[in-house]
Amino acid sequence: MLTSTVSEDLGAALADRVRDAAARKAPLKIVGGNTKAFYGRRTQGQTLDVSGHRGIIAYEPSELVITTRAGTPLADIELLLAEHGQRLAFEPLAIGEASTIGGVVASGLAGSRRAFAGAVRDCILGVTVLDGCGRRLRFGGTVFKNVAGFDAFRLMAGAMGRLGVLLDISLRLTPAPRAARFLAFEIDWAQAQTRLTALLRRALPLSGAVHDGERLHLRLEGGQTAVAEAAADLGGDAGPPGVWEDLRHMRHDLLAAPRLWRLSVPHTSAIDRLEGRWLMNWAGAERWLVCDAPADQIRTAAREAAGHATLFRGALDGDEVFEPLEPDLMALHQRLAAALDPAGVLNPGRMYEGL
Amino acid sequence: MLDRFDPKLDPTFAETNRARLIARLKAVLPADGLLATAEAMRVYESDGLAAYRGLPGLVALPRTAEEARLTLAACHELDVPLVARGAGTGLSGGALPFPGCVLLSLSRLNHILSIDPYARTARVQPGVFNLAISEAAAPHDLFYAPDPSSQVACSIGGNVAENAGGVHCLKYGLTVHNITALEVMTMDGRRLQIGGQALDSPGFDLMALMTGSEGLLGVITEVTVRLLPRPIHARALLAAFAEVRCGGEAVAAIIGAGIIPAGLEMMDHLALVAAETYAHAGYPTDAQAILLCELDGSEADIAAELESVAEICRSAGATEVRLARDEAERLRFWAGRKGAFPAMGRIAPDYYCIDGTIPRRRLPDVLEAIGGLSASHGLPVANVFHAGDGNLHPLILYDAHKPGEMDRAEVLGGAILELCVAVGGTITGEHGVGREKINQMCAQFSTDEIEAFAAIKSAFDDKGLLNPGKAVPTLARCAEFGAMHVHKGAVPFAHLDRL
Numbered sequence: 001m002l003t004s005t006v007s008e009d010l011g012a013a014l015a016d017r018v019r020d021a022a023a024r025k026a027p028l029k030i031v032g033g034n035t036k037a038f039y040g041r042r043t044q045g046q047t048l049d050v051s052g053h054r055g056i057i058a059y060e061p062s063e064l065v066i067t068t069r070a071g072t073p074l075a076d077i078e079l080l081l082a083e084h085g086q087r088l089a090f091e092p093l094a095i096g097e098a099s100t101i102g103g104v105v106a107s108g109l110a111g112s113r114r115a116f117a118g119a120v121r122d123c124i125l126g127v128t129v130l131d132g133c134g135r136r137l138r139f140g141g142t143v144f145k146n147v148a149g150f151d152a153f154r155l156m157a158g159a160m161g162r163l164g165v166l167l168d169i170s171l172r173l174t175p176a177p178r179a180a181r182f183l184a185f186e187i188d189w190a191q192a193q194t195r196l197t198a199l200l201r202r203a204l205p206l207s208g209a210v211h212d213g214e215r216l217h218l219r220l221e222g223g224q225t226a227v228a229e230a231a232a233d234l235g236g237d238a239g240p241p242g243v244w245e246d247l248r249h250m251r252h253d254l255l256a257a258p259r260l261w262r263l264s265v266p267h268t269s270a271i272d273r274l275e276g277r278w279l280m281n282w283a284g285a286e287r288w289l290v291c292d293a294p295a296d297q298i299r300t301a302a303r304e305a306a307g308h309a310t311l312f313r314g315a316l317d318g319d320e321v322f323e324p325l326e327p328d329l330m331a332l333h334q335r336l337a338a339a340l341d342p343a344g345v346l347n348p349g350r351m352y353e354g355l
Numbered sequence: 356m357l358d359r360f361d362p363k364l365d366p367t368f369a370e371t372n373r374a375r376l377i378a379r380l381k382a383v384l385p386a387d388g389l390l391a392t393a394e395a396m397r398v399y400e401s402d403g404l405a406a407y408r409g410l411p412g413l414v415a416l417p418r419t420a421e422e423a424r425l426t427l428a429a430c431h432e433l434d435v436p437l438v439a440r441g442a443g444t445g446l447s448g449g450a451l452p453f454p455g456c457v458l459l460s461l462s463r464l465n466h467i468l469s470i471d472p473y474a475r476t477a478r479v480q481p482g483v484f485n486l487a488i489s490e491a492a493a494p495h496d497l498f499y500a501p502d503p504s505s506q507v508a509c510s511i512g513g514n515v516a517e518n519a520g521g522v523h524c525l526k527y528g529l530t531v532h533n534i535t536a537l538e539v540m541t542m543d544g545r546r547l548q549i550g551g552q553a554l555d556s557p558g559f560d561l562m563a564l565m566t567g568s569e570g571l572l573g574v575i576t577e578v579t580v581r582l583l584p585r586p587i588h589a590r591a592l593l594a595a596f597a598e599v600r601c602g603g604e605a606v607a608a609i610i611g612a613g614i615i616p617a618g619l620e621m622m623d624h625l626a627l628v629a630a631e632t633y634a635h636a637g638y639p640t641d642a643q644a645i646l647l648c649e650l651d652g653s654e655a656d657i658a659a660e661l662e663s664v665a666e667i668c669r670s671a672g673a674t675e676v677r678l679a680r681d682e683a684e685r686l687r688f689w690a691g692r693k694g695a696f697p698a699m700g701r702i703a704p705d706y707y708c709i710d711g712t713i714p715r716r717r718l719p720d721v722l723e724a725i726g727g728l729s730a731s732h733g734l735p736v737a738n739v740f741h742a743g744d745g746n747l748h749p750l751i752l753y754d755a756h757k758p759g760e761m762d763r764a765e766v767l768g769g770a771i772l773e774l775c776v777a778v779g780g781t782i783t784g785e786h787g788v789g790r791e792k793i794n795q796m797c798a799q800f801s802t803d804e805i806e807a808f809a810a811i812k813s814a815f816d817d818k819g820l821l822n823p824g825k826a827v828p829t830l831a832r833c834a835e836f837g838a839m840h841v842h843k844g845a846v847p848f849a850h851l852d853r854l
Contacts, residue, residue: 062611063714085613108555115554121563122532135803143712145529145746145784147518147567148792148799149827150811154531154563163559175613197473201496203584203652223656264553268474285554307553323557328545332814333558339810351558 007055009069011128011136011167017048018165019134022343030161030347032071032103035096038313039107040160040350041321050102050165057168058142061086064173065125065142070102070166077101081173089117089174095250102166108158111248112208112219115267115282121157123172129156129164132341142170161347162355163340177207177221181231184239185216189280192216196283197268204230208244209283212252217243247281254279254290259314261289261298265307274301288312299323322351330355356765357790358407360454364832365824371435371455373412379433380415380457383425390414399458402443402450403505404791406707406761411438411452418463420480420538420546420576427574428544430457436820437542439570441481441513444505446708447789449517449569453823459574461512467491468577474552475582476535481512481575485519488580497582500527503785504693512575518567520785522618522692525743526651527583529785531566538577539565542816547573564811569787570822572815586651589617591685592661594668595642595675599623599738602644603718605671606742609648610715612667614660618649619743620692623722625702626737626750627691633698636691637684639675646673646742647688695739696750703735703752707764711775712784715745724774725749732767734760746784747775773798788826796826797833805833 021028029045031037054071061084068077074094081087091111092104105127108120126140140146140153156164185192192211199206205222217239220227246252254260254277265271267284276291291298295311302309308323315321325333333355338344349355380389390396391413401408412435417423430437439459440450452458465482472495477488485506488499502521503509509519515537518530527533536550550562565572596602602621609619622630624643631638638645648664650657665676679685699706713721722738729736729751737750751767753760772782772795782788782795796805808827812819828836 060714060716062607062716064610065714108560118528118532119555121560122528131803131807135807137801137804137807139804141779141781143714143780143784144744145520145524145712145741146781147785147787148781148783148796149788149804150572150808151518151531151563151567152807152811155560157560157563158555159559175615178613200475201472201584203586205652223652223660225655225659226653229653229655264555266474266552268471282554306551308551308557310557325558326548329547329549329558329561332541332547332561335814336559336811339814340807 008052010050010053014048014050014053014165014167015130015134015136018130018132018345021046021345022133025343026345027348028345030106030165032100033073033096033098035099036103036107041315041319041353042317043347043349045347048165051100053167056080063142065170066173067142067168067170068101069168070105071100074099074101074104082176085176086173087176088123088171090114090120090123091248092120093250094248101169105157105166105169106159106161112210112244112281115209115285116207117174119157121154124153124157124169125172126170127153127156127166128168129166131164132343132346136167137164140170144172160350162337162351163346165346179222179224179227181220181227182239182241182243183218183220183231183234183236185218185236187216189278192280193284200267200283210243210247211280212243213254213278219244252279255288257290257313259290260312261291262310262312263287263289263302263305263307264310265302265305269305269307271301271305274298295319320353325352356407356761357793358409358448358451360824364829364835366819366829368434368436368455371433376433376435377413379429380413380426383429384415384422385418388416388418388422390416399440399443399452399460402440402448403446404448404451404789406755407448407451407790409452409454411458412455414458414460416460416463420464420540423459423461423464423574423576424540424544424546426457426459427540427542430820431543431818434818434820436823438822439516439574441510441516442484442508444509445513445517445789446710446786447783447791449787449789449822449825451790461574461576462510464576470495472497476552476579477582478577478579479511480577482510485509485511485514492582496585498585499580500533500583501530504696511578511580515566515575515578516568516570517785517787520741520746522620522689522741525619525741526615526617531563533581534562534566534578535581536579537562537565537575539573540576541573542818542821550579552579567787569789569826571812571826572821586617588654588657589649589651589685590657590661591647591649591679591688592664593638593677593679593688594646594648594665594673595639596644596646596672597642597674598672599644599722600719601672602646603722605646605668605673606718607716608667608671609664610743612663614663616648616664616743617651618647620647621645621740621742622692622695623738625735626695626739629698629702629737630691630695633701634691634694636687638691642674647692649685699737699750699752704754704756705752707751707753707768708786709747709749709751709768709771710783710786711772711780712744712746713775713778713780715742717778718742718745721747721774721778725771728767728770728774732763732770734764734767741784744784745780769795790825793825793828793832794836796828797836802830802833805830
């Protein structure tokens with residue numbers, strides 16, 4: 001039984017709350033399934049619970065589009081899509097059972113398929129949000145090709161609720177693949193990186209590439225023949241399929257560490273100076289690290305590798321979570337937030353101090 | 356016509372001291388980098404939407420990103436509006452000069468800076484032609500996926516500004532999905548590095564916001580694009596239909612069957628006959644519509660999927676299904692489609708290309724409604740579609756020398772766009788709002804939404820100097836042209852379900 005059959009439009013009530021908060025300049029803390037409270041800086045504010053604003057608004061499989069309210073549980077959406085042989089290309093990170101689609105979009109966190117099939121923002125076709133004045137704004141729409149107005153809808157992905165309270169989201173869908181194979185290779189990361197760099201230059205049906213510290217796991221998804229031919233070509237052993245579900249639900253033991261760093265770097269980068277336990281996902285473009293080194297040292301190493309580091313979990317009061325922005329860029333972020341939230345009530349401080 | 360800016364409905368700026376502006380710009384531009392005579396500036400008076408014309412105040416031709424930055428800073432200081440221009444192939448008047456503006460042409464920034472086949476990226480200047488990137492990447496068996504019809508002549512900076520699509524974007528995405536970093540100069544002369552070499556970057560996703568912002572937020576001076584491995588095999592199929600409606604139904608059925616073609620294009624009778632006469636693609640000229648479907652990937656998978664597509668087309672009533680026998684025939688199929696626009700020049704003195712998107716399943720209804728509008732406005736319409744993603748390009752045929760025909764074409768175009776909005780679509784799929792669709796923005800967006808766009812623009816460009824009068828209408832303009840035109844209490848297209 002889908003809980004999404006519970007369908008309720010709380011848009012008007014939520015708008016009242018935002019208007020009231022704006023009038024009093026009283027910060028709000030937007031909460032969906034409350035599964036990612038650990039993510040981002042610690043903030044104060046009255047809770048704005050959007051989890052009751054739920055339900056599928058429209059789903060037309062032949063259009064490859066679903067429109068849902070932001071509080072709809074991700075699990076319900078995925079179950080419905082699976083029944084129709086479709087899915088979300090970016091493989092959402094499902095951190096807890098209560099995880100909502102709004103939280104997925106606001107955090108912009110994608111799973112193993114991201115390196116091969118695009119990011120959360122690449123799947124967003126349109127959103128309805130409440131701005132910081134409680135006005136209901138619709139950006140984008142339900143069609144893939146749409147260049148009317150600024151792409152404020154894609155901007156909502158990863159904005160941590162700072163630019164609007166997500167009410168409704170239209171997402172582009174992908175047909176589920178006809179075939180899948182899982183391979184494992186007993187090689188270290190250095191060997192794996194060389195191998196992956198070569199593989200990424202070929203047209204292969206890769207949909208996952210992770211090195212867990214001991215072995216390289218590859219996932220192939222696509223047409224029957226393409227997958228079979230690639231598997232025969234790549235060799236290796238049959239890999240455990242469970243690896244991918246564990247990654248997606250952050251159940252891998254390294255990912256459960258109380259203080260966890262996430263480094264986003266070019267997959268070709270070498271990072272030699274940080275001692276710790278690593279898990280390389282996205283063919284090496286996303287690197288998870290458990291490490292006691294000071295934050296500055298980790299951020300510097302990520303910058304030198306042409307990327308950035310996020311203190312994904314374990315930030316204490318006052319810790320910065322995301323890579324600091326250049327002053328001009330930070331000023332632009334502040335002006336942009338002020339443009340959509342003049343009173344500064346939507347999750348202020350969740351991304352950066354002073355934003 | 357909309358190429359005349361209206362002080363009551365469009366932004367206005369104080370008169371500038373021209374001598375002072377020229378002196379300031381001469382100081383930052385190369386000796387041949389500033390054009391000031393009407394004769395020299397004539398080639399910049401319009402872009403690909405040639406019906407709209409206007410001379411700029413001056414034309415600046417920087418050779419470097421730094422010269423572009425200094426040009427912006429000078430204009431900011433003197434409160435002079437500025438319009439950026441790439442190759443000038445845009446179809447919505449986005450590079451139409453604003454009266455008295457400095458037109459900043461990025462065409463001299465035309466170098467491919469580096470290609471990294473291991474990271475699968477290319478760093479290029481904004482004036483590099485779209486196709487030149489794929490050509491430079493070809494020795495590495497890589498390519499740049501977005502391929503607008505104008506790809507031999509359009510530049511990557513303009514592609515980013517417009518979020519250009521192409522015939523293969525159903526599978527490979529739009530420009531926004533295929534770029535990783537931008538260097539942007541703001542109106543006040545600051546250099547911003549947006550995005551990066553990693554798959555994401557800290558802070559807001561400004562890459563997404565900049566892409567498709569039509570020169571209103573900043574000037575792009577460098578682009579890093581993502582390159583993809585070239586598919587091993589590609590095959591194409593042509594299906595002919597005796598009724599356009601059947602072709603539309605086949606499109607929905609193909610996507611519904613879980614097949615994502617690399618390209619899925621449709622042309623109606625008028626368009627396919629013109630294209631055939633022009634390109635000799637081998638199209639069946641007795642058909643009312645043809646569908647072109649290209650699949651790429653592994654050979655056996657393509658063969659199986661092509662068989663499914665052929666079966667779907669036959670079930671939908673195709674009168675003929677033809678597989679391209681070889682690479683030469685496949686390329687010929689596409690040559691006809693890519694030549695569809697120039698082919699129109701052979702059958703009408705002028706054509707006006709419309710660019711709406713609709714939900715795929717509404718295709719048959721919308722085609723019928725366009726036929727009705729064509730008849731009631733007394734102008735023929737040829738239809739070319741990126742059918743896979745519901746992006747329509749109705750081509751309105753007219754003769755600019757006949758009094759009133761251009762105005763009628765403009766009115767008919769507006770009516771078609773409002774039809775697209777009415778069925779849940781959008782006024783522009785890939786050509787941009789530019790100047791052309793500035794009034795229809797008021798049909799698609801509420802006053803609050805227009806205000807939000809204006810606020811976003813102000814966060815980047817506090818004086819509103821960048822590309823004024825384009826893409827985001829003033830509230831005064833929306834008050835004048837209102838939400839959907841309601842005539843005598845009747846909503847347009849009342850017989851269509853609304854979304």
